[in-house]
Amino acid sequence: MLFYLSLAAVLFAVGLFGVLTRRNTIGILMSLELMFNAANINFVAFNKYVWADGLIGQMFAVFIVVVAAAEAVVGLAIVLLLYRNWQGIDTDHVSVMKW
Amino acid sequence: MTEYLAVLIFIFAGIGIVLFTFLLSRLLRPINPYHEKNINYECAENPIGTSWVKFNNRFYIFALIFVIFDVEVVFLFPWAVVFGQLGLYALVEMVIFIGILFFGIFYAWRKGALKWV
Amino acid sequence: MAEPGIVFWILAVVTVASAVMVVTLKNIFHCALALILCLFSVAGIYILLNAEFLAAAQVLIYVGAVAILMIFAIMLTSNLASKAIRQSNEQVMVGTVVSVLFCGGMLALIYLTDKAIVSEETGVAFWRQVRGTLPADNVASLGGYLMTKFMLPFEVVSVLLLAAMIGAIVLARKEKA
Numbered sequence: 238m239l240f241y242l243s244l245a246a247v248l249f250a251v252g253l254f255g256v257l258t259r260r261n262t263i264g265i266l267m268s269l270e271l272m273f274n275a276a277n278i279n280f281v282a283f284n285k286y287v288w289a290d291g292l293i294g295q296m297f298a299v300f301i302v303v304v305a306a307a308e309a310v311v312g313l314a315i316v317l318l319l320y321r322n323w324q325g326i327d328t329d330h331v332s333v334m335k336w
Numbered sequence: 337m338t339e340y341l342a343v344l345i346f347i348f349a350g351i352g353i354v355l356f357t358f359l360l361s362r363l364l365r366p367i368n369p370y371h372e373k374n375i376n377y378e379c380a381e382n383p384i385g386t387s388w389v390k391f392n393n394r395f396y397i398f399a400l401i402f403v404i405f406d407v408e409v410v411f412l413f414p415w416a417v418v419f420g421q422l423g424l425y426a427l428v429e430m431v432i433f434i435g436i437l438f439f440g441i442f443y444a445w446r447k448g449a450l451k452w453v
Numbered sequence: 454m455a456e457p458g459i460v461f462w463i464l465a466v467v468t469v470a471s472a473v474m475v476v477t478l479k480n481i482f483h484c485a486l487a488l489i490l491c492l493f494s495v496a497g498i499y500i501l502l503n504a505e506f507l508a509a510a511q512v513l514i515y516v517g518a519v520a521i522l523m524i525f526a527i528m529l530t531s532n533l534a535s536k537a538i539r540q541s542n543e544q545v546m547v548g549t550v551v552s553v554l555f556c557g558g559m560l561a562l563i564y565l566t567d568k569a570i571v572s573e574e575t576g577v578a579f580w581r582q583v584r585g586t587l588p589a590d591n592v593a594s595l596g597g598y599l600m601t602k603f604m605l606p607f608e609v610v611s612v613l614l615l616a617a618m619i620g621a622i623v624l625a626r627k628e629k630a
Contacts, residue, residue: 238580238581239563239564239567240457240461240465241457241498241502242563243560243563244465244468244469244498246556246559246560246563247469247556247560248468248469248472248495249555249556249559250552250553250555250556250559251469251472251473251475251476251552252472252476253548253551253552253555254476254548254549254551254552255475255476257544257547257548257551257552258476258544258545258548259476261481263481263485263523263526263527263530264476264481264484266523267475267484267485267488267523268475268476270488270492270515270519271472271475271476271488271491274491274492274495274515277495277499277507278495278498278499278502281499281502281504281507282502283580284502284504284587285502285503285504285583285587286580286581286583287580287582287583287584288584288585289583289584289585289586289587290584290585290586291585291588291594291598292587292588292591292594292595292598293598295504295506295507295591295595296595296598296599296603298504298507299506299507299510299595300606300610302507302510302511302514302515303407303410303411303514303610303613303614304610304613305515305519306403306404306406306407306514306515306518306519307404307407307613307614307616307617308617309403309519309522309523310400310403310404310522310617310618310621311617311620311621311624313396313400313522313523313525313526313621314396314400314620314621314622314624314625315624316526316530317393317396317526317529317530317624317625318624318625320529320530326530340500344460393529393625395525395529396525396526396529396625397622397625397626399521399522399525400522400618400621400622400625401618402518403514403518403519403522404614404617404618406513406514406517406518407514407518407614408611408614409513410509410510410513410514411599411607411610413506413509413592413596414506414592414593414595414596414599415596415599415600416596417590417592417593417596418593418596418597418599418600421597422597422600422601425600426600429600429604429607429608432608432611433607433608433610433611434611436608436611436612436615437611437614437615437618439615440614440615440618440619443618443619443622444618444622447622447626449622449626
């Protein structure tokens with residue numbers, strides 16, 4: 238199980254790097270998906286190796302996948318709106334509310 | 337787990353066949369590129385601009401509705417497996433589930449989002 | 454705990470390599486393709502962990518729908534023709550330091566927990582004792598959960614999807630000026 242947890246940790250760190258360094262908002266959303274997947278690997282690994290009595294962890298992971306899909310739909314719609322209003326989707330275009 | 341060996345073999349065979357074909361054509365063909373060969377193929381016309389064009393916005397609504405109903409279909413699979421045991425109860429639950437989502441497609445339809453304007 | 458086989462290592466290397474490609478490549482379209490590869494190999498990891506339905510859902514929802522939506526959004530918005538777009542901001546150094554620190558901390562935590570939290574009875578780490586056995590039929594037991602124990606979350610998911618759909622339509626439609 239340690240290998241699966243380590244893989245998830247590395248994947249999460251890579252996603253974190255992406256979220257911190259991307260300028261493109263779609264790139265940030267893609268990095269977020271990587272982090273969701275890391276969390277899902279953890280859920281499923283714990284489900285198999287620690288609490289195999291039932292599939293609660295897998296159930297949770299399915300709901301995470303679904304919520305991530307809904308998040309991607311709304312997030313990309315917001316990206317489209319950004320593009321329409323600012324003619325660009327980089328995060329430094331959208332600095333109106335920055336103090 | 338061993339039944340997934342077939343999937344693995346398929347993946348490697350797929351990758352291998354494509355790589356083999358590229359390698360073979362690379363070895364057999366004469367290499368003589370010039371400008372007219374390298375421009376994008378556009379039915380023998382001179383191409384205008386690059387092939388990296390922007391899609392039209394109206395495709396997006398359809399992609400979005402597709403994603404929502406794709407998620408719904410994923411929930412249909414386990415439901416179909418247990419439907420025989422649970423019977424009417426499961427049917428009512430799924431009718432509620434699809435009924436709620438039906439409001440969404442109804443909304444999109446009424447708002448004219450499905451129209452190809 | 455059985456050592457993971459060669460398949461795990463192949464999948465892990467593909468996952469991490471394509472994830473690194475997702476966050477570092479210059480062309481955002483290539484990033485989306487690398488994301489598809491990454492999600493696909495995560496589906497393989499799920500199969501190794503006896504989560505067949507989740508692997509199928511991963512391929513259907515993530516690879517089939519979300520990644521395609523990403524590609525659509527890229528084609529709709531990004532100016533891909535200009536090759537000189539800078540994709541990363543000035544925080545690359547800070548981001549590298551933070552994520553390497555985070556990764557090291559997580560790995561240290563995982564291994565320290567494995568060493569430290571040992572149960573008294575058996576003398577092995579707390580999380581190395583498997584309780585129960587996984588149900589043989591993955592999809593059927595998940596379906597049973599969905600229809601009985603997780604009935605309310607299941608219905609709430611449909612409300613969530615409805616909200617996402619209406620919200621996205623409201624956002625994405627061009628308002629008539």
